[in-house]
Amino acid sequence: MAESSSGTAVEPKVEEALPPGASSSDGAQPSPEELVAKAIAPVKKEFLRPPPLRSSASRKIDGVTDRKLDSSKLVKDKKSKRQLKRERREERKSAPNFCPVIAKSGDVNSCVYGHKCRYSHDMEAYKAQKPADLEGVCPFIFSERRCPYGLSCRFSSTHKDDIPMGNLDVEKGIFEVNGLNKDVQKLLWKNKMKFPKADATLKLLGCVVKGSLKIKTVKDREEAEHSISNGSHGLQENGCKKEDDLGSNVDCYPEILEENAEDEEVVADESRLLKKAKSVNDDKCSSDEVNNADASASEKGIENSCSEAPQQSARDDMLPETDISLKLHRREKKLIDFSRKMxxxxxxxxxxxxxxxxxxxxxxxxxxxxxxxxxxxxxxxxxxxxxxxxxxxxxxxxxxxxxxxxxxxxxxxxxxxxxxxxxxxxxxxxxxxxxxxxxxxxxxxxxxxxxxxxxxxxxxxxxxxxxxxxxxxxxxxxxxxxxxxxxxxxxxxxxxxxxxxxxxxxxxxxxxxxxxxxxxxxxxxxxxxxxxxxxxxxxxxxxxxxxxxxxxxxxxxxxxxxxxxxxxxxxxxxxxWDISSGERLDILKDYVRFGLEHWGSDSKGVETTRHFLLEWLSYTCRYIPVGLLDVIPQRLNWRPPSYCGRNDLETLMASDSAADWIQISEMLLGKVPANFIFTPKHKSNAYDSAENG
CATH class of the missing domain: 3.20.20.70 (Aldolase class I)
Structure with missing residues (x-):
């Protein structure tokens, strides 16, 4: 049911439904103030348009089907992990999955694995099925660097042979960092990576780690603190075992455990402490308070100490060694000044x-x-x-x-x-x-x-x-x-x-x-x-x-x-800034170029860039140009009515249809592959949803 301008409930027809903010049947136009009060964007009257008639569940736009109303067709069929793994294995040996080493060098003998390589080495078959190059130039040419994707690049016709193989980006200070070292990755896979500073910190704080022991003496505490400050491997010397299961549900508790306590006694339910806490101060009861209590408390077991913890004073200044944080943060850190920074x-x-x-x-x-x-x-x-x-x-x-x-x-x-x-x-x-x-x-x-x-x-x-x-x-x-x-x-x-x-x-x-x-x-x-x-x-x-x-x-x-x-x-x-549609398109072009440099300029990199571009376009469609508004600036919660832009591109960018987003991506990255389907990960265009993000 909908309401007319007079407040009477009426049943609207599909072809007569009015967009938010549009004129009602009697010609009355809500004022900008009334629209803002209803969280509707006050778009100027001359740009408003009636809603499009939808006699069917889809419409055609330049050969792309808009299936917005038929959401069931946007959902891909889910496959099992085993099926996906088998398909990936079969795909690797296919002609499209050409060996990247050979693609980069252009020499079929450059791959050190030879016939044992899991990728295809058939260069002629790869060239026969490779899609046509995209319009534009290779993104790596902007940095005067030879393209690392070689023959597989979707802009290979623009490559220049006189560019050296050296990485001029690094010389210019243009590069990416924070890649995972392969040796470190193998240690993580085998669960053999050592964390001396982290484990010593946990030991000092009295945090329970499965299989580890609590610090009971001042000497142990000092040794742990020394290990943290120097980054030494004092953990093994202190006889503290590391946790075997990194994903296990363990937590910190303020109880002192005996040296020979069993693991099942160590792992307690923290919710019991929170349920017994009667105030915020009780919640702040820390491990250092209990560690400084009488030694007799450590002999009572977990249950007694848990029940007594809320009864102890929560004030940190009541005990001589309560504020462990002062000891843990002695070394100087280069702090970030966020003042007035965007x-x-x-x-x-x-x-x-x-x-x-x-x-x-x-x-x-x-x-x-x-x-x-x-x-x-x-x-x-x-x-x-x-x-x-x-x-x-x-x-x-x-x-x-x-x-x-x-x-x-x-x-x-x-x-x-x-x-x-x-x-x-x-x-x-x-x-x-x-x-x-x-x-x-x-x-x-x-x-x-x-x-x-x-x-x-x-x-x-x-x-x-x-x-x-x-x-x-x-x-x-x-x-x-x-x-x-x-x-x-x-x-x-x-x-x-x-x-x-x-x-x-x-x-x-x-x-x-x-x-x-x-x-x-x-x-x-x-x-x-x-x-x-x-x-x-x-x-x-x-x-x-x-x-x-x-x-x-x-x-x-x-x-x-x-x-x-x-x-x-x-x-x-x-x-x-009343930014024009052309300037907005230039920003999207920069994003595409940065994406191709980051994810790759081959077919896989192009489609990855397209996917994240479409995810971003699901947000940018919510922008309403400044020149179209009666009241500025736009508020984040304003829902736009159906409107036309000042040109076709601006109208296209305002669409909340996935088919139109795909059309914009094709302007920048060429035609989508056959049977291409895109579903936004986030409900970014749903203004009235609590999931809106």
């Missing part, structure tokens, strides 16, 4: 390296990689390590990791600290995705402050780089809790905290609560930088948040950058 948020799927390069060109100051799961990093998964890649143009760069337990996070932090070039490490404690929360990570940590403390302390004490934290206001809507923890987060070792102004339950629905963010910023200690996140979509939003709370260091920009990455330019120039 920070591009870590964005799942779309926040890849080519997109970050685009944002750097448009003015971003700080960038951060996509969220990586600690357990996958410790297993040596190449796809997860690819999220840590850094381009040389990213002068201030951090990586974001996510884990549920302190031992997993500490070891991942030590590994990143050793193998990667980063400026800071961010721990995600606000991810609302079910698959992450159900494992106890992300927003789930907001319900367990004791574990949250142990994760931050162990990571900060292990890493030489600054540790930052990203959180939400709370887990359940209406029950904010970060304001009660903001002072402790700084004491635990974090140098900065980013607060997303929504709860986990809200996901991305409703507007961000900036009043609560400002209250937390005012409560934060002097050494802790507080960053705000949520609904920053123009320089007006940026200025307002900065001026409302001087204690706020800066604002993190997330979806605003996905929809219009030139927001960084707008903030620096303090203007609303």
């Amino acid at each position: 920070y591009l948020a870590p964005l799942t799927t779309v926040g890849n390296l080519p997109f970050r390069r685009v944002c750097k060109v448009l003015g971003a100051d700080v960038t951060c990689g996509e969220m990586a799961m600690c357990s996958n990093l410790l297993q040596g998964q190449a796809s997860e390590w690819a999220l840590l890649r850094r381009h040389s143009s990213e002068d201030v760069f951090g990586v974001q990791i996510c884990g549920a337990y302190p031992d997993i996070v500490a070891r991942a932090v030590e590994l990143i600290d050793q193998e990667c070039s980063v400026d800071f490490i961010d721990i995600n404690m606000g991810c609302p995705i079910d698959i992450v929360v159900n494992k106890g990570a992300g927003s789930a940590l907001l319900t367990k402050p004791l574990r949250m403390k142990n994760v931050i302390q162990s990571a900060s004490a292990t890493a030489d780089k600054p540790i930052t934290v990203k959180v939400r206001t709370g887990y359940i809507e209406g029950r904010n809790r970060i304001d009660s923890l903001i002072a402790d987060i700084g004491l635990w070792g974090a140098s900065a905290v980013t607060i997303h102004g929504r709860s986990r339950q809200q996901r991305y629905s409703k507007l961000a609560d900036w009043e609560y963010i400002n209250m937390c910023a005012k409560k934060a200690p002097d050494g802790l930088q507080v960053l705000g996140n949520g609904d920053v979509f123009s320089f007006v939003d940026w200025n307002k948040h900065i001026s409302d709370c001087p204690e706020l260091s800066t604002c993190m920009i997330a979806r605003g950058a996905l929809i219009k990455p030139w927001i960084f330019t707008e903030i620096k120039d303090q203007k609303n």
Whole structure:
């Protein structure tokens, strides 16, 4: 049922349905103020258009079928892992899967594996089936570097033979880093990688690791602390066994265990501690308080010590050696000054390296990689390590990791600290995705402050780089809790905290609560930088948040950058940029070029670039040009009516149809392969969905 302008309920017909903000049957046009109040974009009347008639479930656009209304046809048939593995094995020997060594050199004898190579060596068969070259030039020509894909490049006709094989990119300072070393990957696969600093830190903090022993004496504590500061292999000397299962559900507890305690006695349920805690102060009961209690407490067993823990005083200044964090953070760290810097948020799927390069060109100051799961990093998964890649143009760069337990996070932090070039490490404690929360990570940590403390302390004490934290206001809507923890987060070792102004339950629905963010910023200690996140979509939003709370260091920009990455330019120039469709297309061209350099200029790289371009276009279609609005600037929650742009390209870019996104990709990367299907990973164009991201 729908409502007419008079408020009477009517049943609209499909061909007579009106778009939001369009004129009603009596010709009345809602005012811009009325539209804004309903979160509808106030597009100028001359650009509005009636909705297209859809007599069938699909329509044709330049030979591409729009199956938006028939969503069942957008879903691919799922195949088993065994079937996919068999298909990949068969595909490797096919002509399209040509040996990359031969493709690069052009010599069939250059492959050291010869006939045993798992790839095809039939050059003539490969040339016969290779698709025609794409329009344009090879992206590697811009860097005056010989293309590493050689014959398999989709721009091979533009290659120049006089370019040397040397990497001139490195000489010019243009390169990518943070690739996973093969030797390290093999050690991770075999679970033979050693983590002396992380394990010594866990031992010092009194964190339980399966098969390990607690530190009971001052001597052991001093030896562990010495091991952390010097990075020595004192762990083996102290007789501490390493955990065999990196993915096991272990956690830190404040109990002191006897030296010969069984493993099943070590692993206790942390929820019992939280259920018995009657206040926030009780939740803050730390391992160091219990470690300094009477020695007789250690002889009572886990159950007695758990029941007595909430009854002890939670004030850290009551005991002589309560603040372990002071001991763990003595060495100096080069802290990052986020003050008034434009920070591009870590964005799942779309926040890849080519997109970050685009944002750097448009003015971003700080960038951060996509969220990586600690357990996958410790297993040596190449796809997860690819999220840590850094381009040389990213002068201030951090990586974001996510884990549920302190031992997993500490070891991942030590590994990143050793193998990667980063400026800071961010721990995600606000991810609302079910698959992450159900494992106890992300927003789930907001319900367990004791574990949250142990994760931050162990990571900060292990890493030489600054540790930052990203959180939400709370887990359940209406029950904010970060304001009660903001002072402790700084004491635990974090140098900065980013607060997303929504709860986990809200996901991305409703507007961000900036009043609560400002209250937390005012409560934060002097050494802790507080960053705000949520609904920053123009320089007006940026200025307002900065001026409302001087204690706020800066604002993190997330979806605003996905929809219009030139927001960084707008903030620096303090203007609303009425960017043309041609200029927007040029930005997409830069993204494609960066993508081909990153993922490859062969057929596989082209399609990977196309996939991530389409994911990004599912966000950019939400942008409404400044010249079409009655009220500026655009707000992030405004739903656009059906409108026409000032030219055909602008109209095409405003479409929320996947078929039109595919058409834009074909303008940049050529025709899609046969039977090509694309389904957006995120419901980015669903304004009224709590999953909107």
